[in-house]
Amino acid sequence: MSASVTSDVEMSPPSVNSWQSPRDASVVVFEVFSVAYDEFDLAVSSLELTIKCGGKEHVVALPYAEVQKRHVPENYTVMQTWRSLVGEADVQEVLDVGGRARSGVSHKDIALGKNVVITDIIEADDVDIVADIHELSRHVEKKFDAFMSIAVFEHLVMPWKAVVELNKVLRPGAVGLVVTHQTEGLHDVPWDFYRYSSDAWKGLFNKKTGFEIVDSGMRTPMGFIRLRWNQRNTGTTFAVGYQESAVVVRKIGEPEVDWPVSLASLVETGYPGFPEAR
Numbered sequence: 498m499s500a501s502v503t504s505d506v507e508m509s510p511p512s513v514n515s516w517q518s519p520r521d522a523s524v525v526v527f528e529v530f531s532v533a534y535d536e537f538d539l540a541v542s543s544l545e546l547t548i549k550c551g552g553k554e555h556v557v558a559l560p561y562a563e564v565q566k567r568h569v570p571e572n573y574t575v576m577q578t579w580r581s582l583v584g585e586a587d588v589q590e591v592l593d594v595g596g597r598a599r600s601g602v603s604h605k606d607i608a609l610g611k612n613v614v615i616t617d618i619i620e621a622d623d624v625d626i627v628a629d630i631h632e633l634s635r636h637v638e639k640k641f642d643a644f645m646s647i648a649v650f651e652h653l654v655m656p657w658k659a660v661v662e663l664n665k666v667l668r669p670g671a672v673g674l675v676v677t678h679q680t681e682g683l684h685d686v687p688w689d690f691y692r693y694s695s696d697a698w699k700g701l702f703n704k705k706t707g708f709e710i711v712d713s714g715m716r717t718p719m720g721f722i723r724l725r726w727n728q729r730n731t732g733t734t735f736a737v738g739y740q741e742s743a744v745v746v747r748k749i750g751e752p753e754v755d756w757p758v759s760l761a762s763l764v765e766t767g768y769p770g771f772p773e774a775r
Contacts (some may be wrong), residue, residue: 506535511544519561575674575743578712579645582672582745583608588642590614592666593650594630597621607645614641618768631658631760634665643672650677652688654763658756664707664748671748672711680719680738685769698744707752715739 509532517527543560582589590612591651596604597617605613605623616626616633628636630646630653653659663673675698683689695713702708717740 508533521602521766525775526748535561545722547683573714573716575712575714575745578745579672579674582613582711582747583643583645583674588672590639590641590643592616592637592641592644594633594644594646594663596645596647596718597624597651604645604647611643629760630662631655633659633662637666639666640668641666641671642668643674644672645676647674647676648678650675650693651681652685654688654690654760655756655758656691657706658758660706660708661752661755664752669748669750673708673746673748674743675746676743678740679715679742681740686690687766688764688768691733693742695742695744696741698746702744702746703748705753707750708746709749711745713742713744715742 511531517525542733543558546557546559548557582588588611591608593604593607593613593615593616596607596613596615597619598604598621603623604615607613614625615623616628616630616637617624618627618629620627626636630649645666650656650659667673678692679694680692695715698710698713702710719738719740720760721738
């Protein structure tokens with residue numbers, strides 16, 4: 498079996514691994530790996546396999562666009578749902594949790610026409626309230642109409658406690674958006690704790706914590722390339738993860754649970770690069 502990859506940039510020669518299916522001896526499973534030397538457009542990329550069997554040669558073409566249809570959710574509506582809810586007239590005060598301009602982009606204007614208050618565990622020019630989300634209610638007195646948290650929940654050692662604390666600073670009926678990762682490489686270690694599927698949110702946002710889920714979903718599919726191939730792990734290339742997992746929630750009541758455990762009792766280090774922030 499041989500393979501070639503067609504793309505708009507230079508690619509490394511493909512490497513092919515193949516093995517007999519343990520379920521059906523007549524089926525041969527294969528994986529193909531190739532590295533791009535520059536940014537490229539997957540939409541116009543394709544994989545072509547040449548299979549030689551019994552003296553005959555068969556060519557199979559697999560355009561990425563066709564493969565993508567199998568793995569990209571067709572009904573990802575999370576951001577549309579969020580924009581609709583946060584755009585309502587009675588939503589004026591929005592709390593952005595962990596929203597400091599880490600990449601040089603401030604979230605102050607992320608919700609046009611709204612007053613966005615940023616809270617973060619790290620002090621910064623655009624941060625209004627320096628606080629740990631695990632103890633948010635100790636630092637926030639007002640009740641917000643909405644909250645948002647982007648790329649933060651994977652860094653919370655006790656997300657269930659954070660959810661309860663968020664509830665305490667929201668008015669009844671307030672809405673919220675959480676965007677984090679389902680599949681992503683480790684970063685900001687040792688403060689990288691969790692990954693979330695779209696089915697995981699019900700464990701955090703539920704009647705006991707005082708929330709209902711309005712919408713949830715995942716997008717941006719990601720494959721897996723093992724740095725060291727092992728026969729025991731064959732087939733994992735066909736497993737697909739998603740870089741982004743998001744949920745829109747609404748406060749329906751006060752929390753019925755609590756978690757009286759402090760961050761300092763569990764984490765001995767400061768946030769990477771900010772040893773004083775804990």
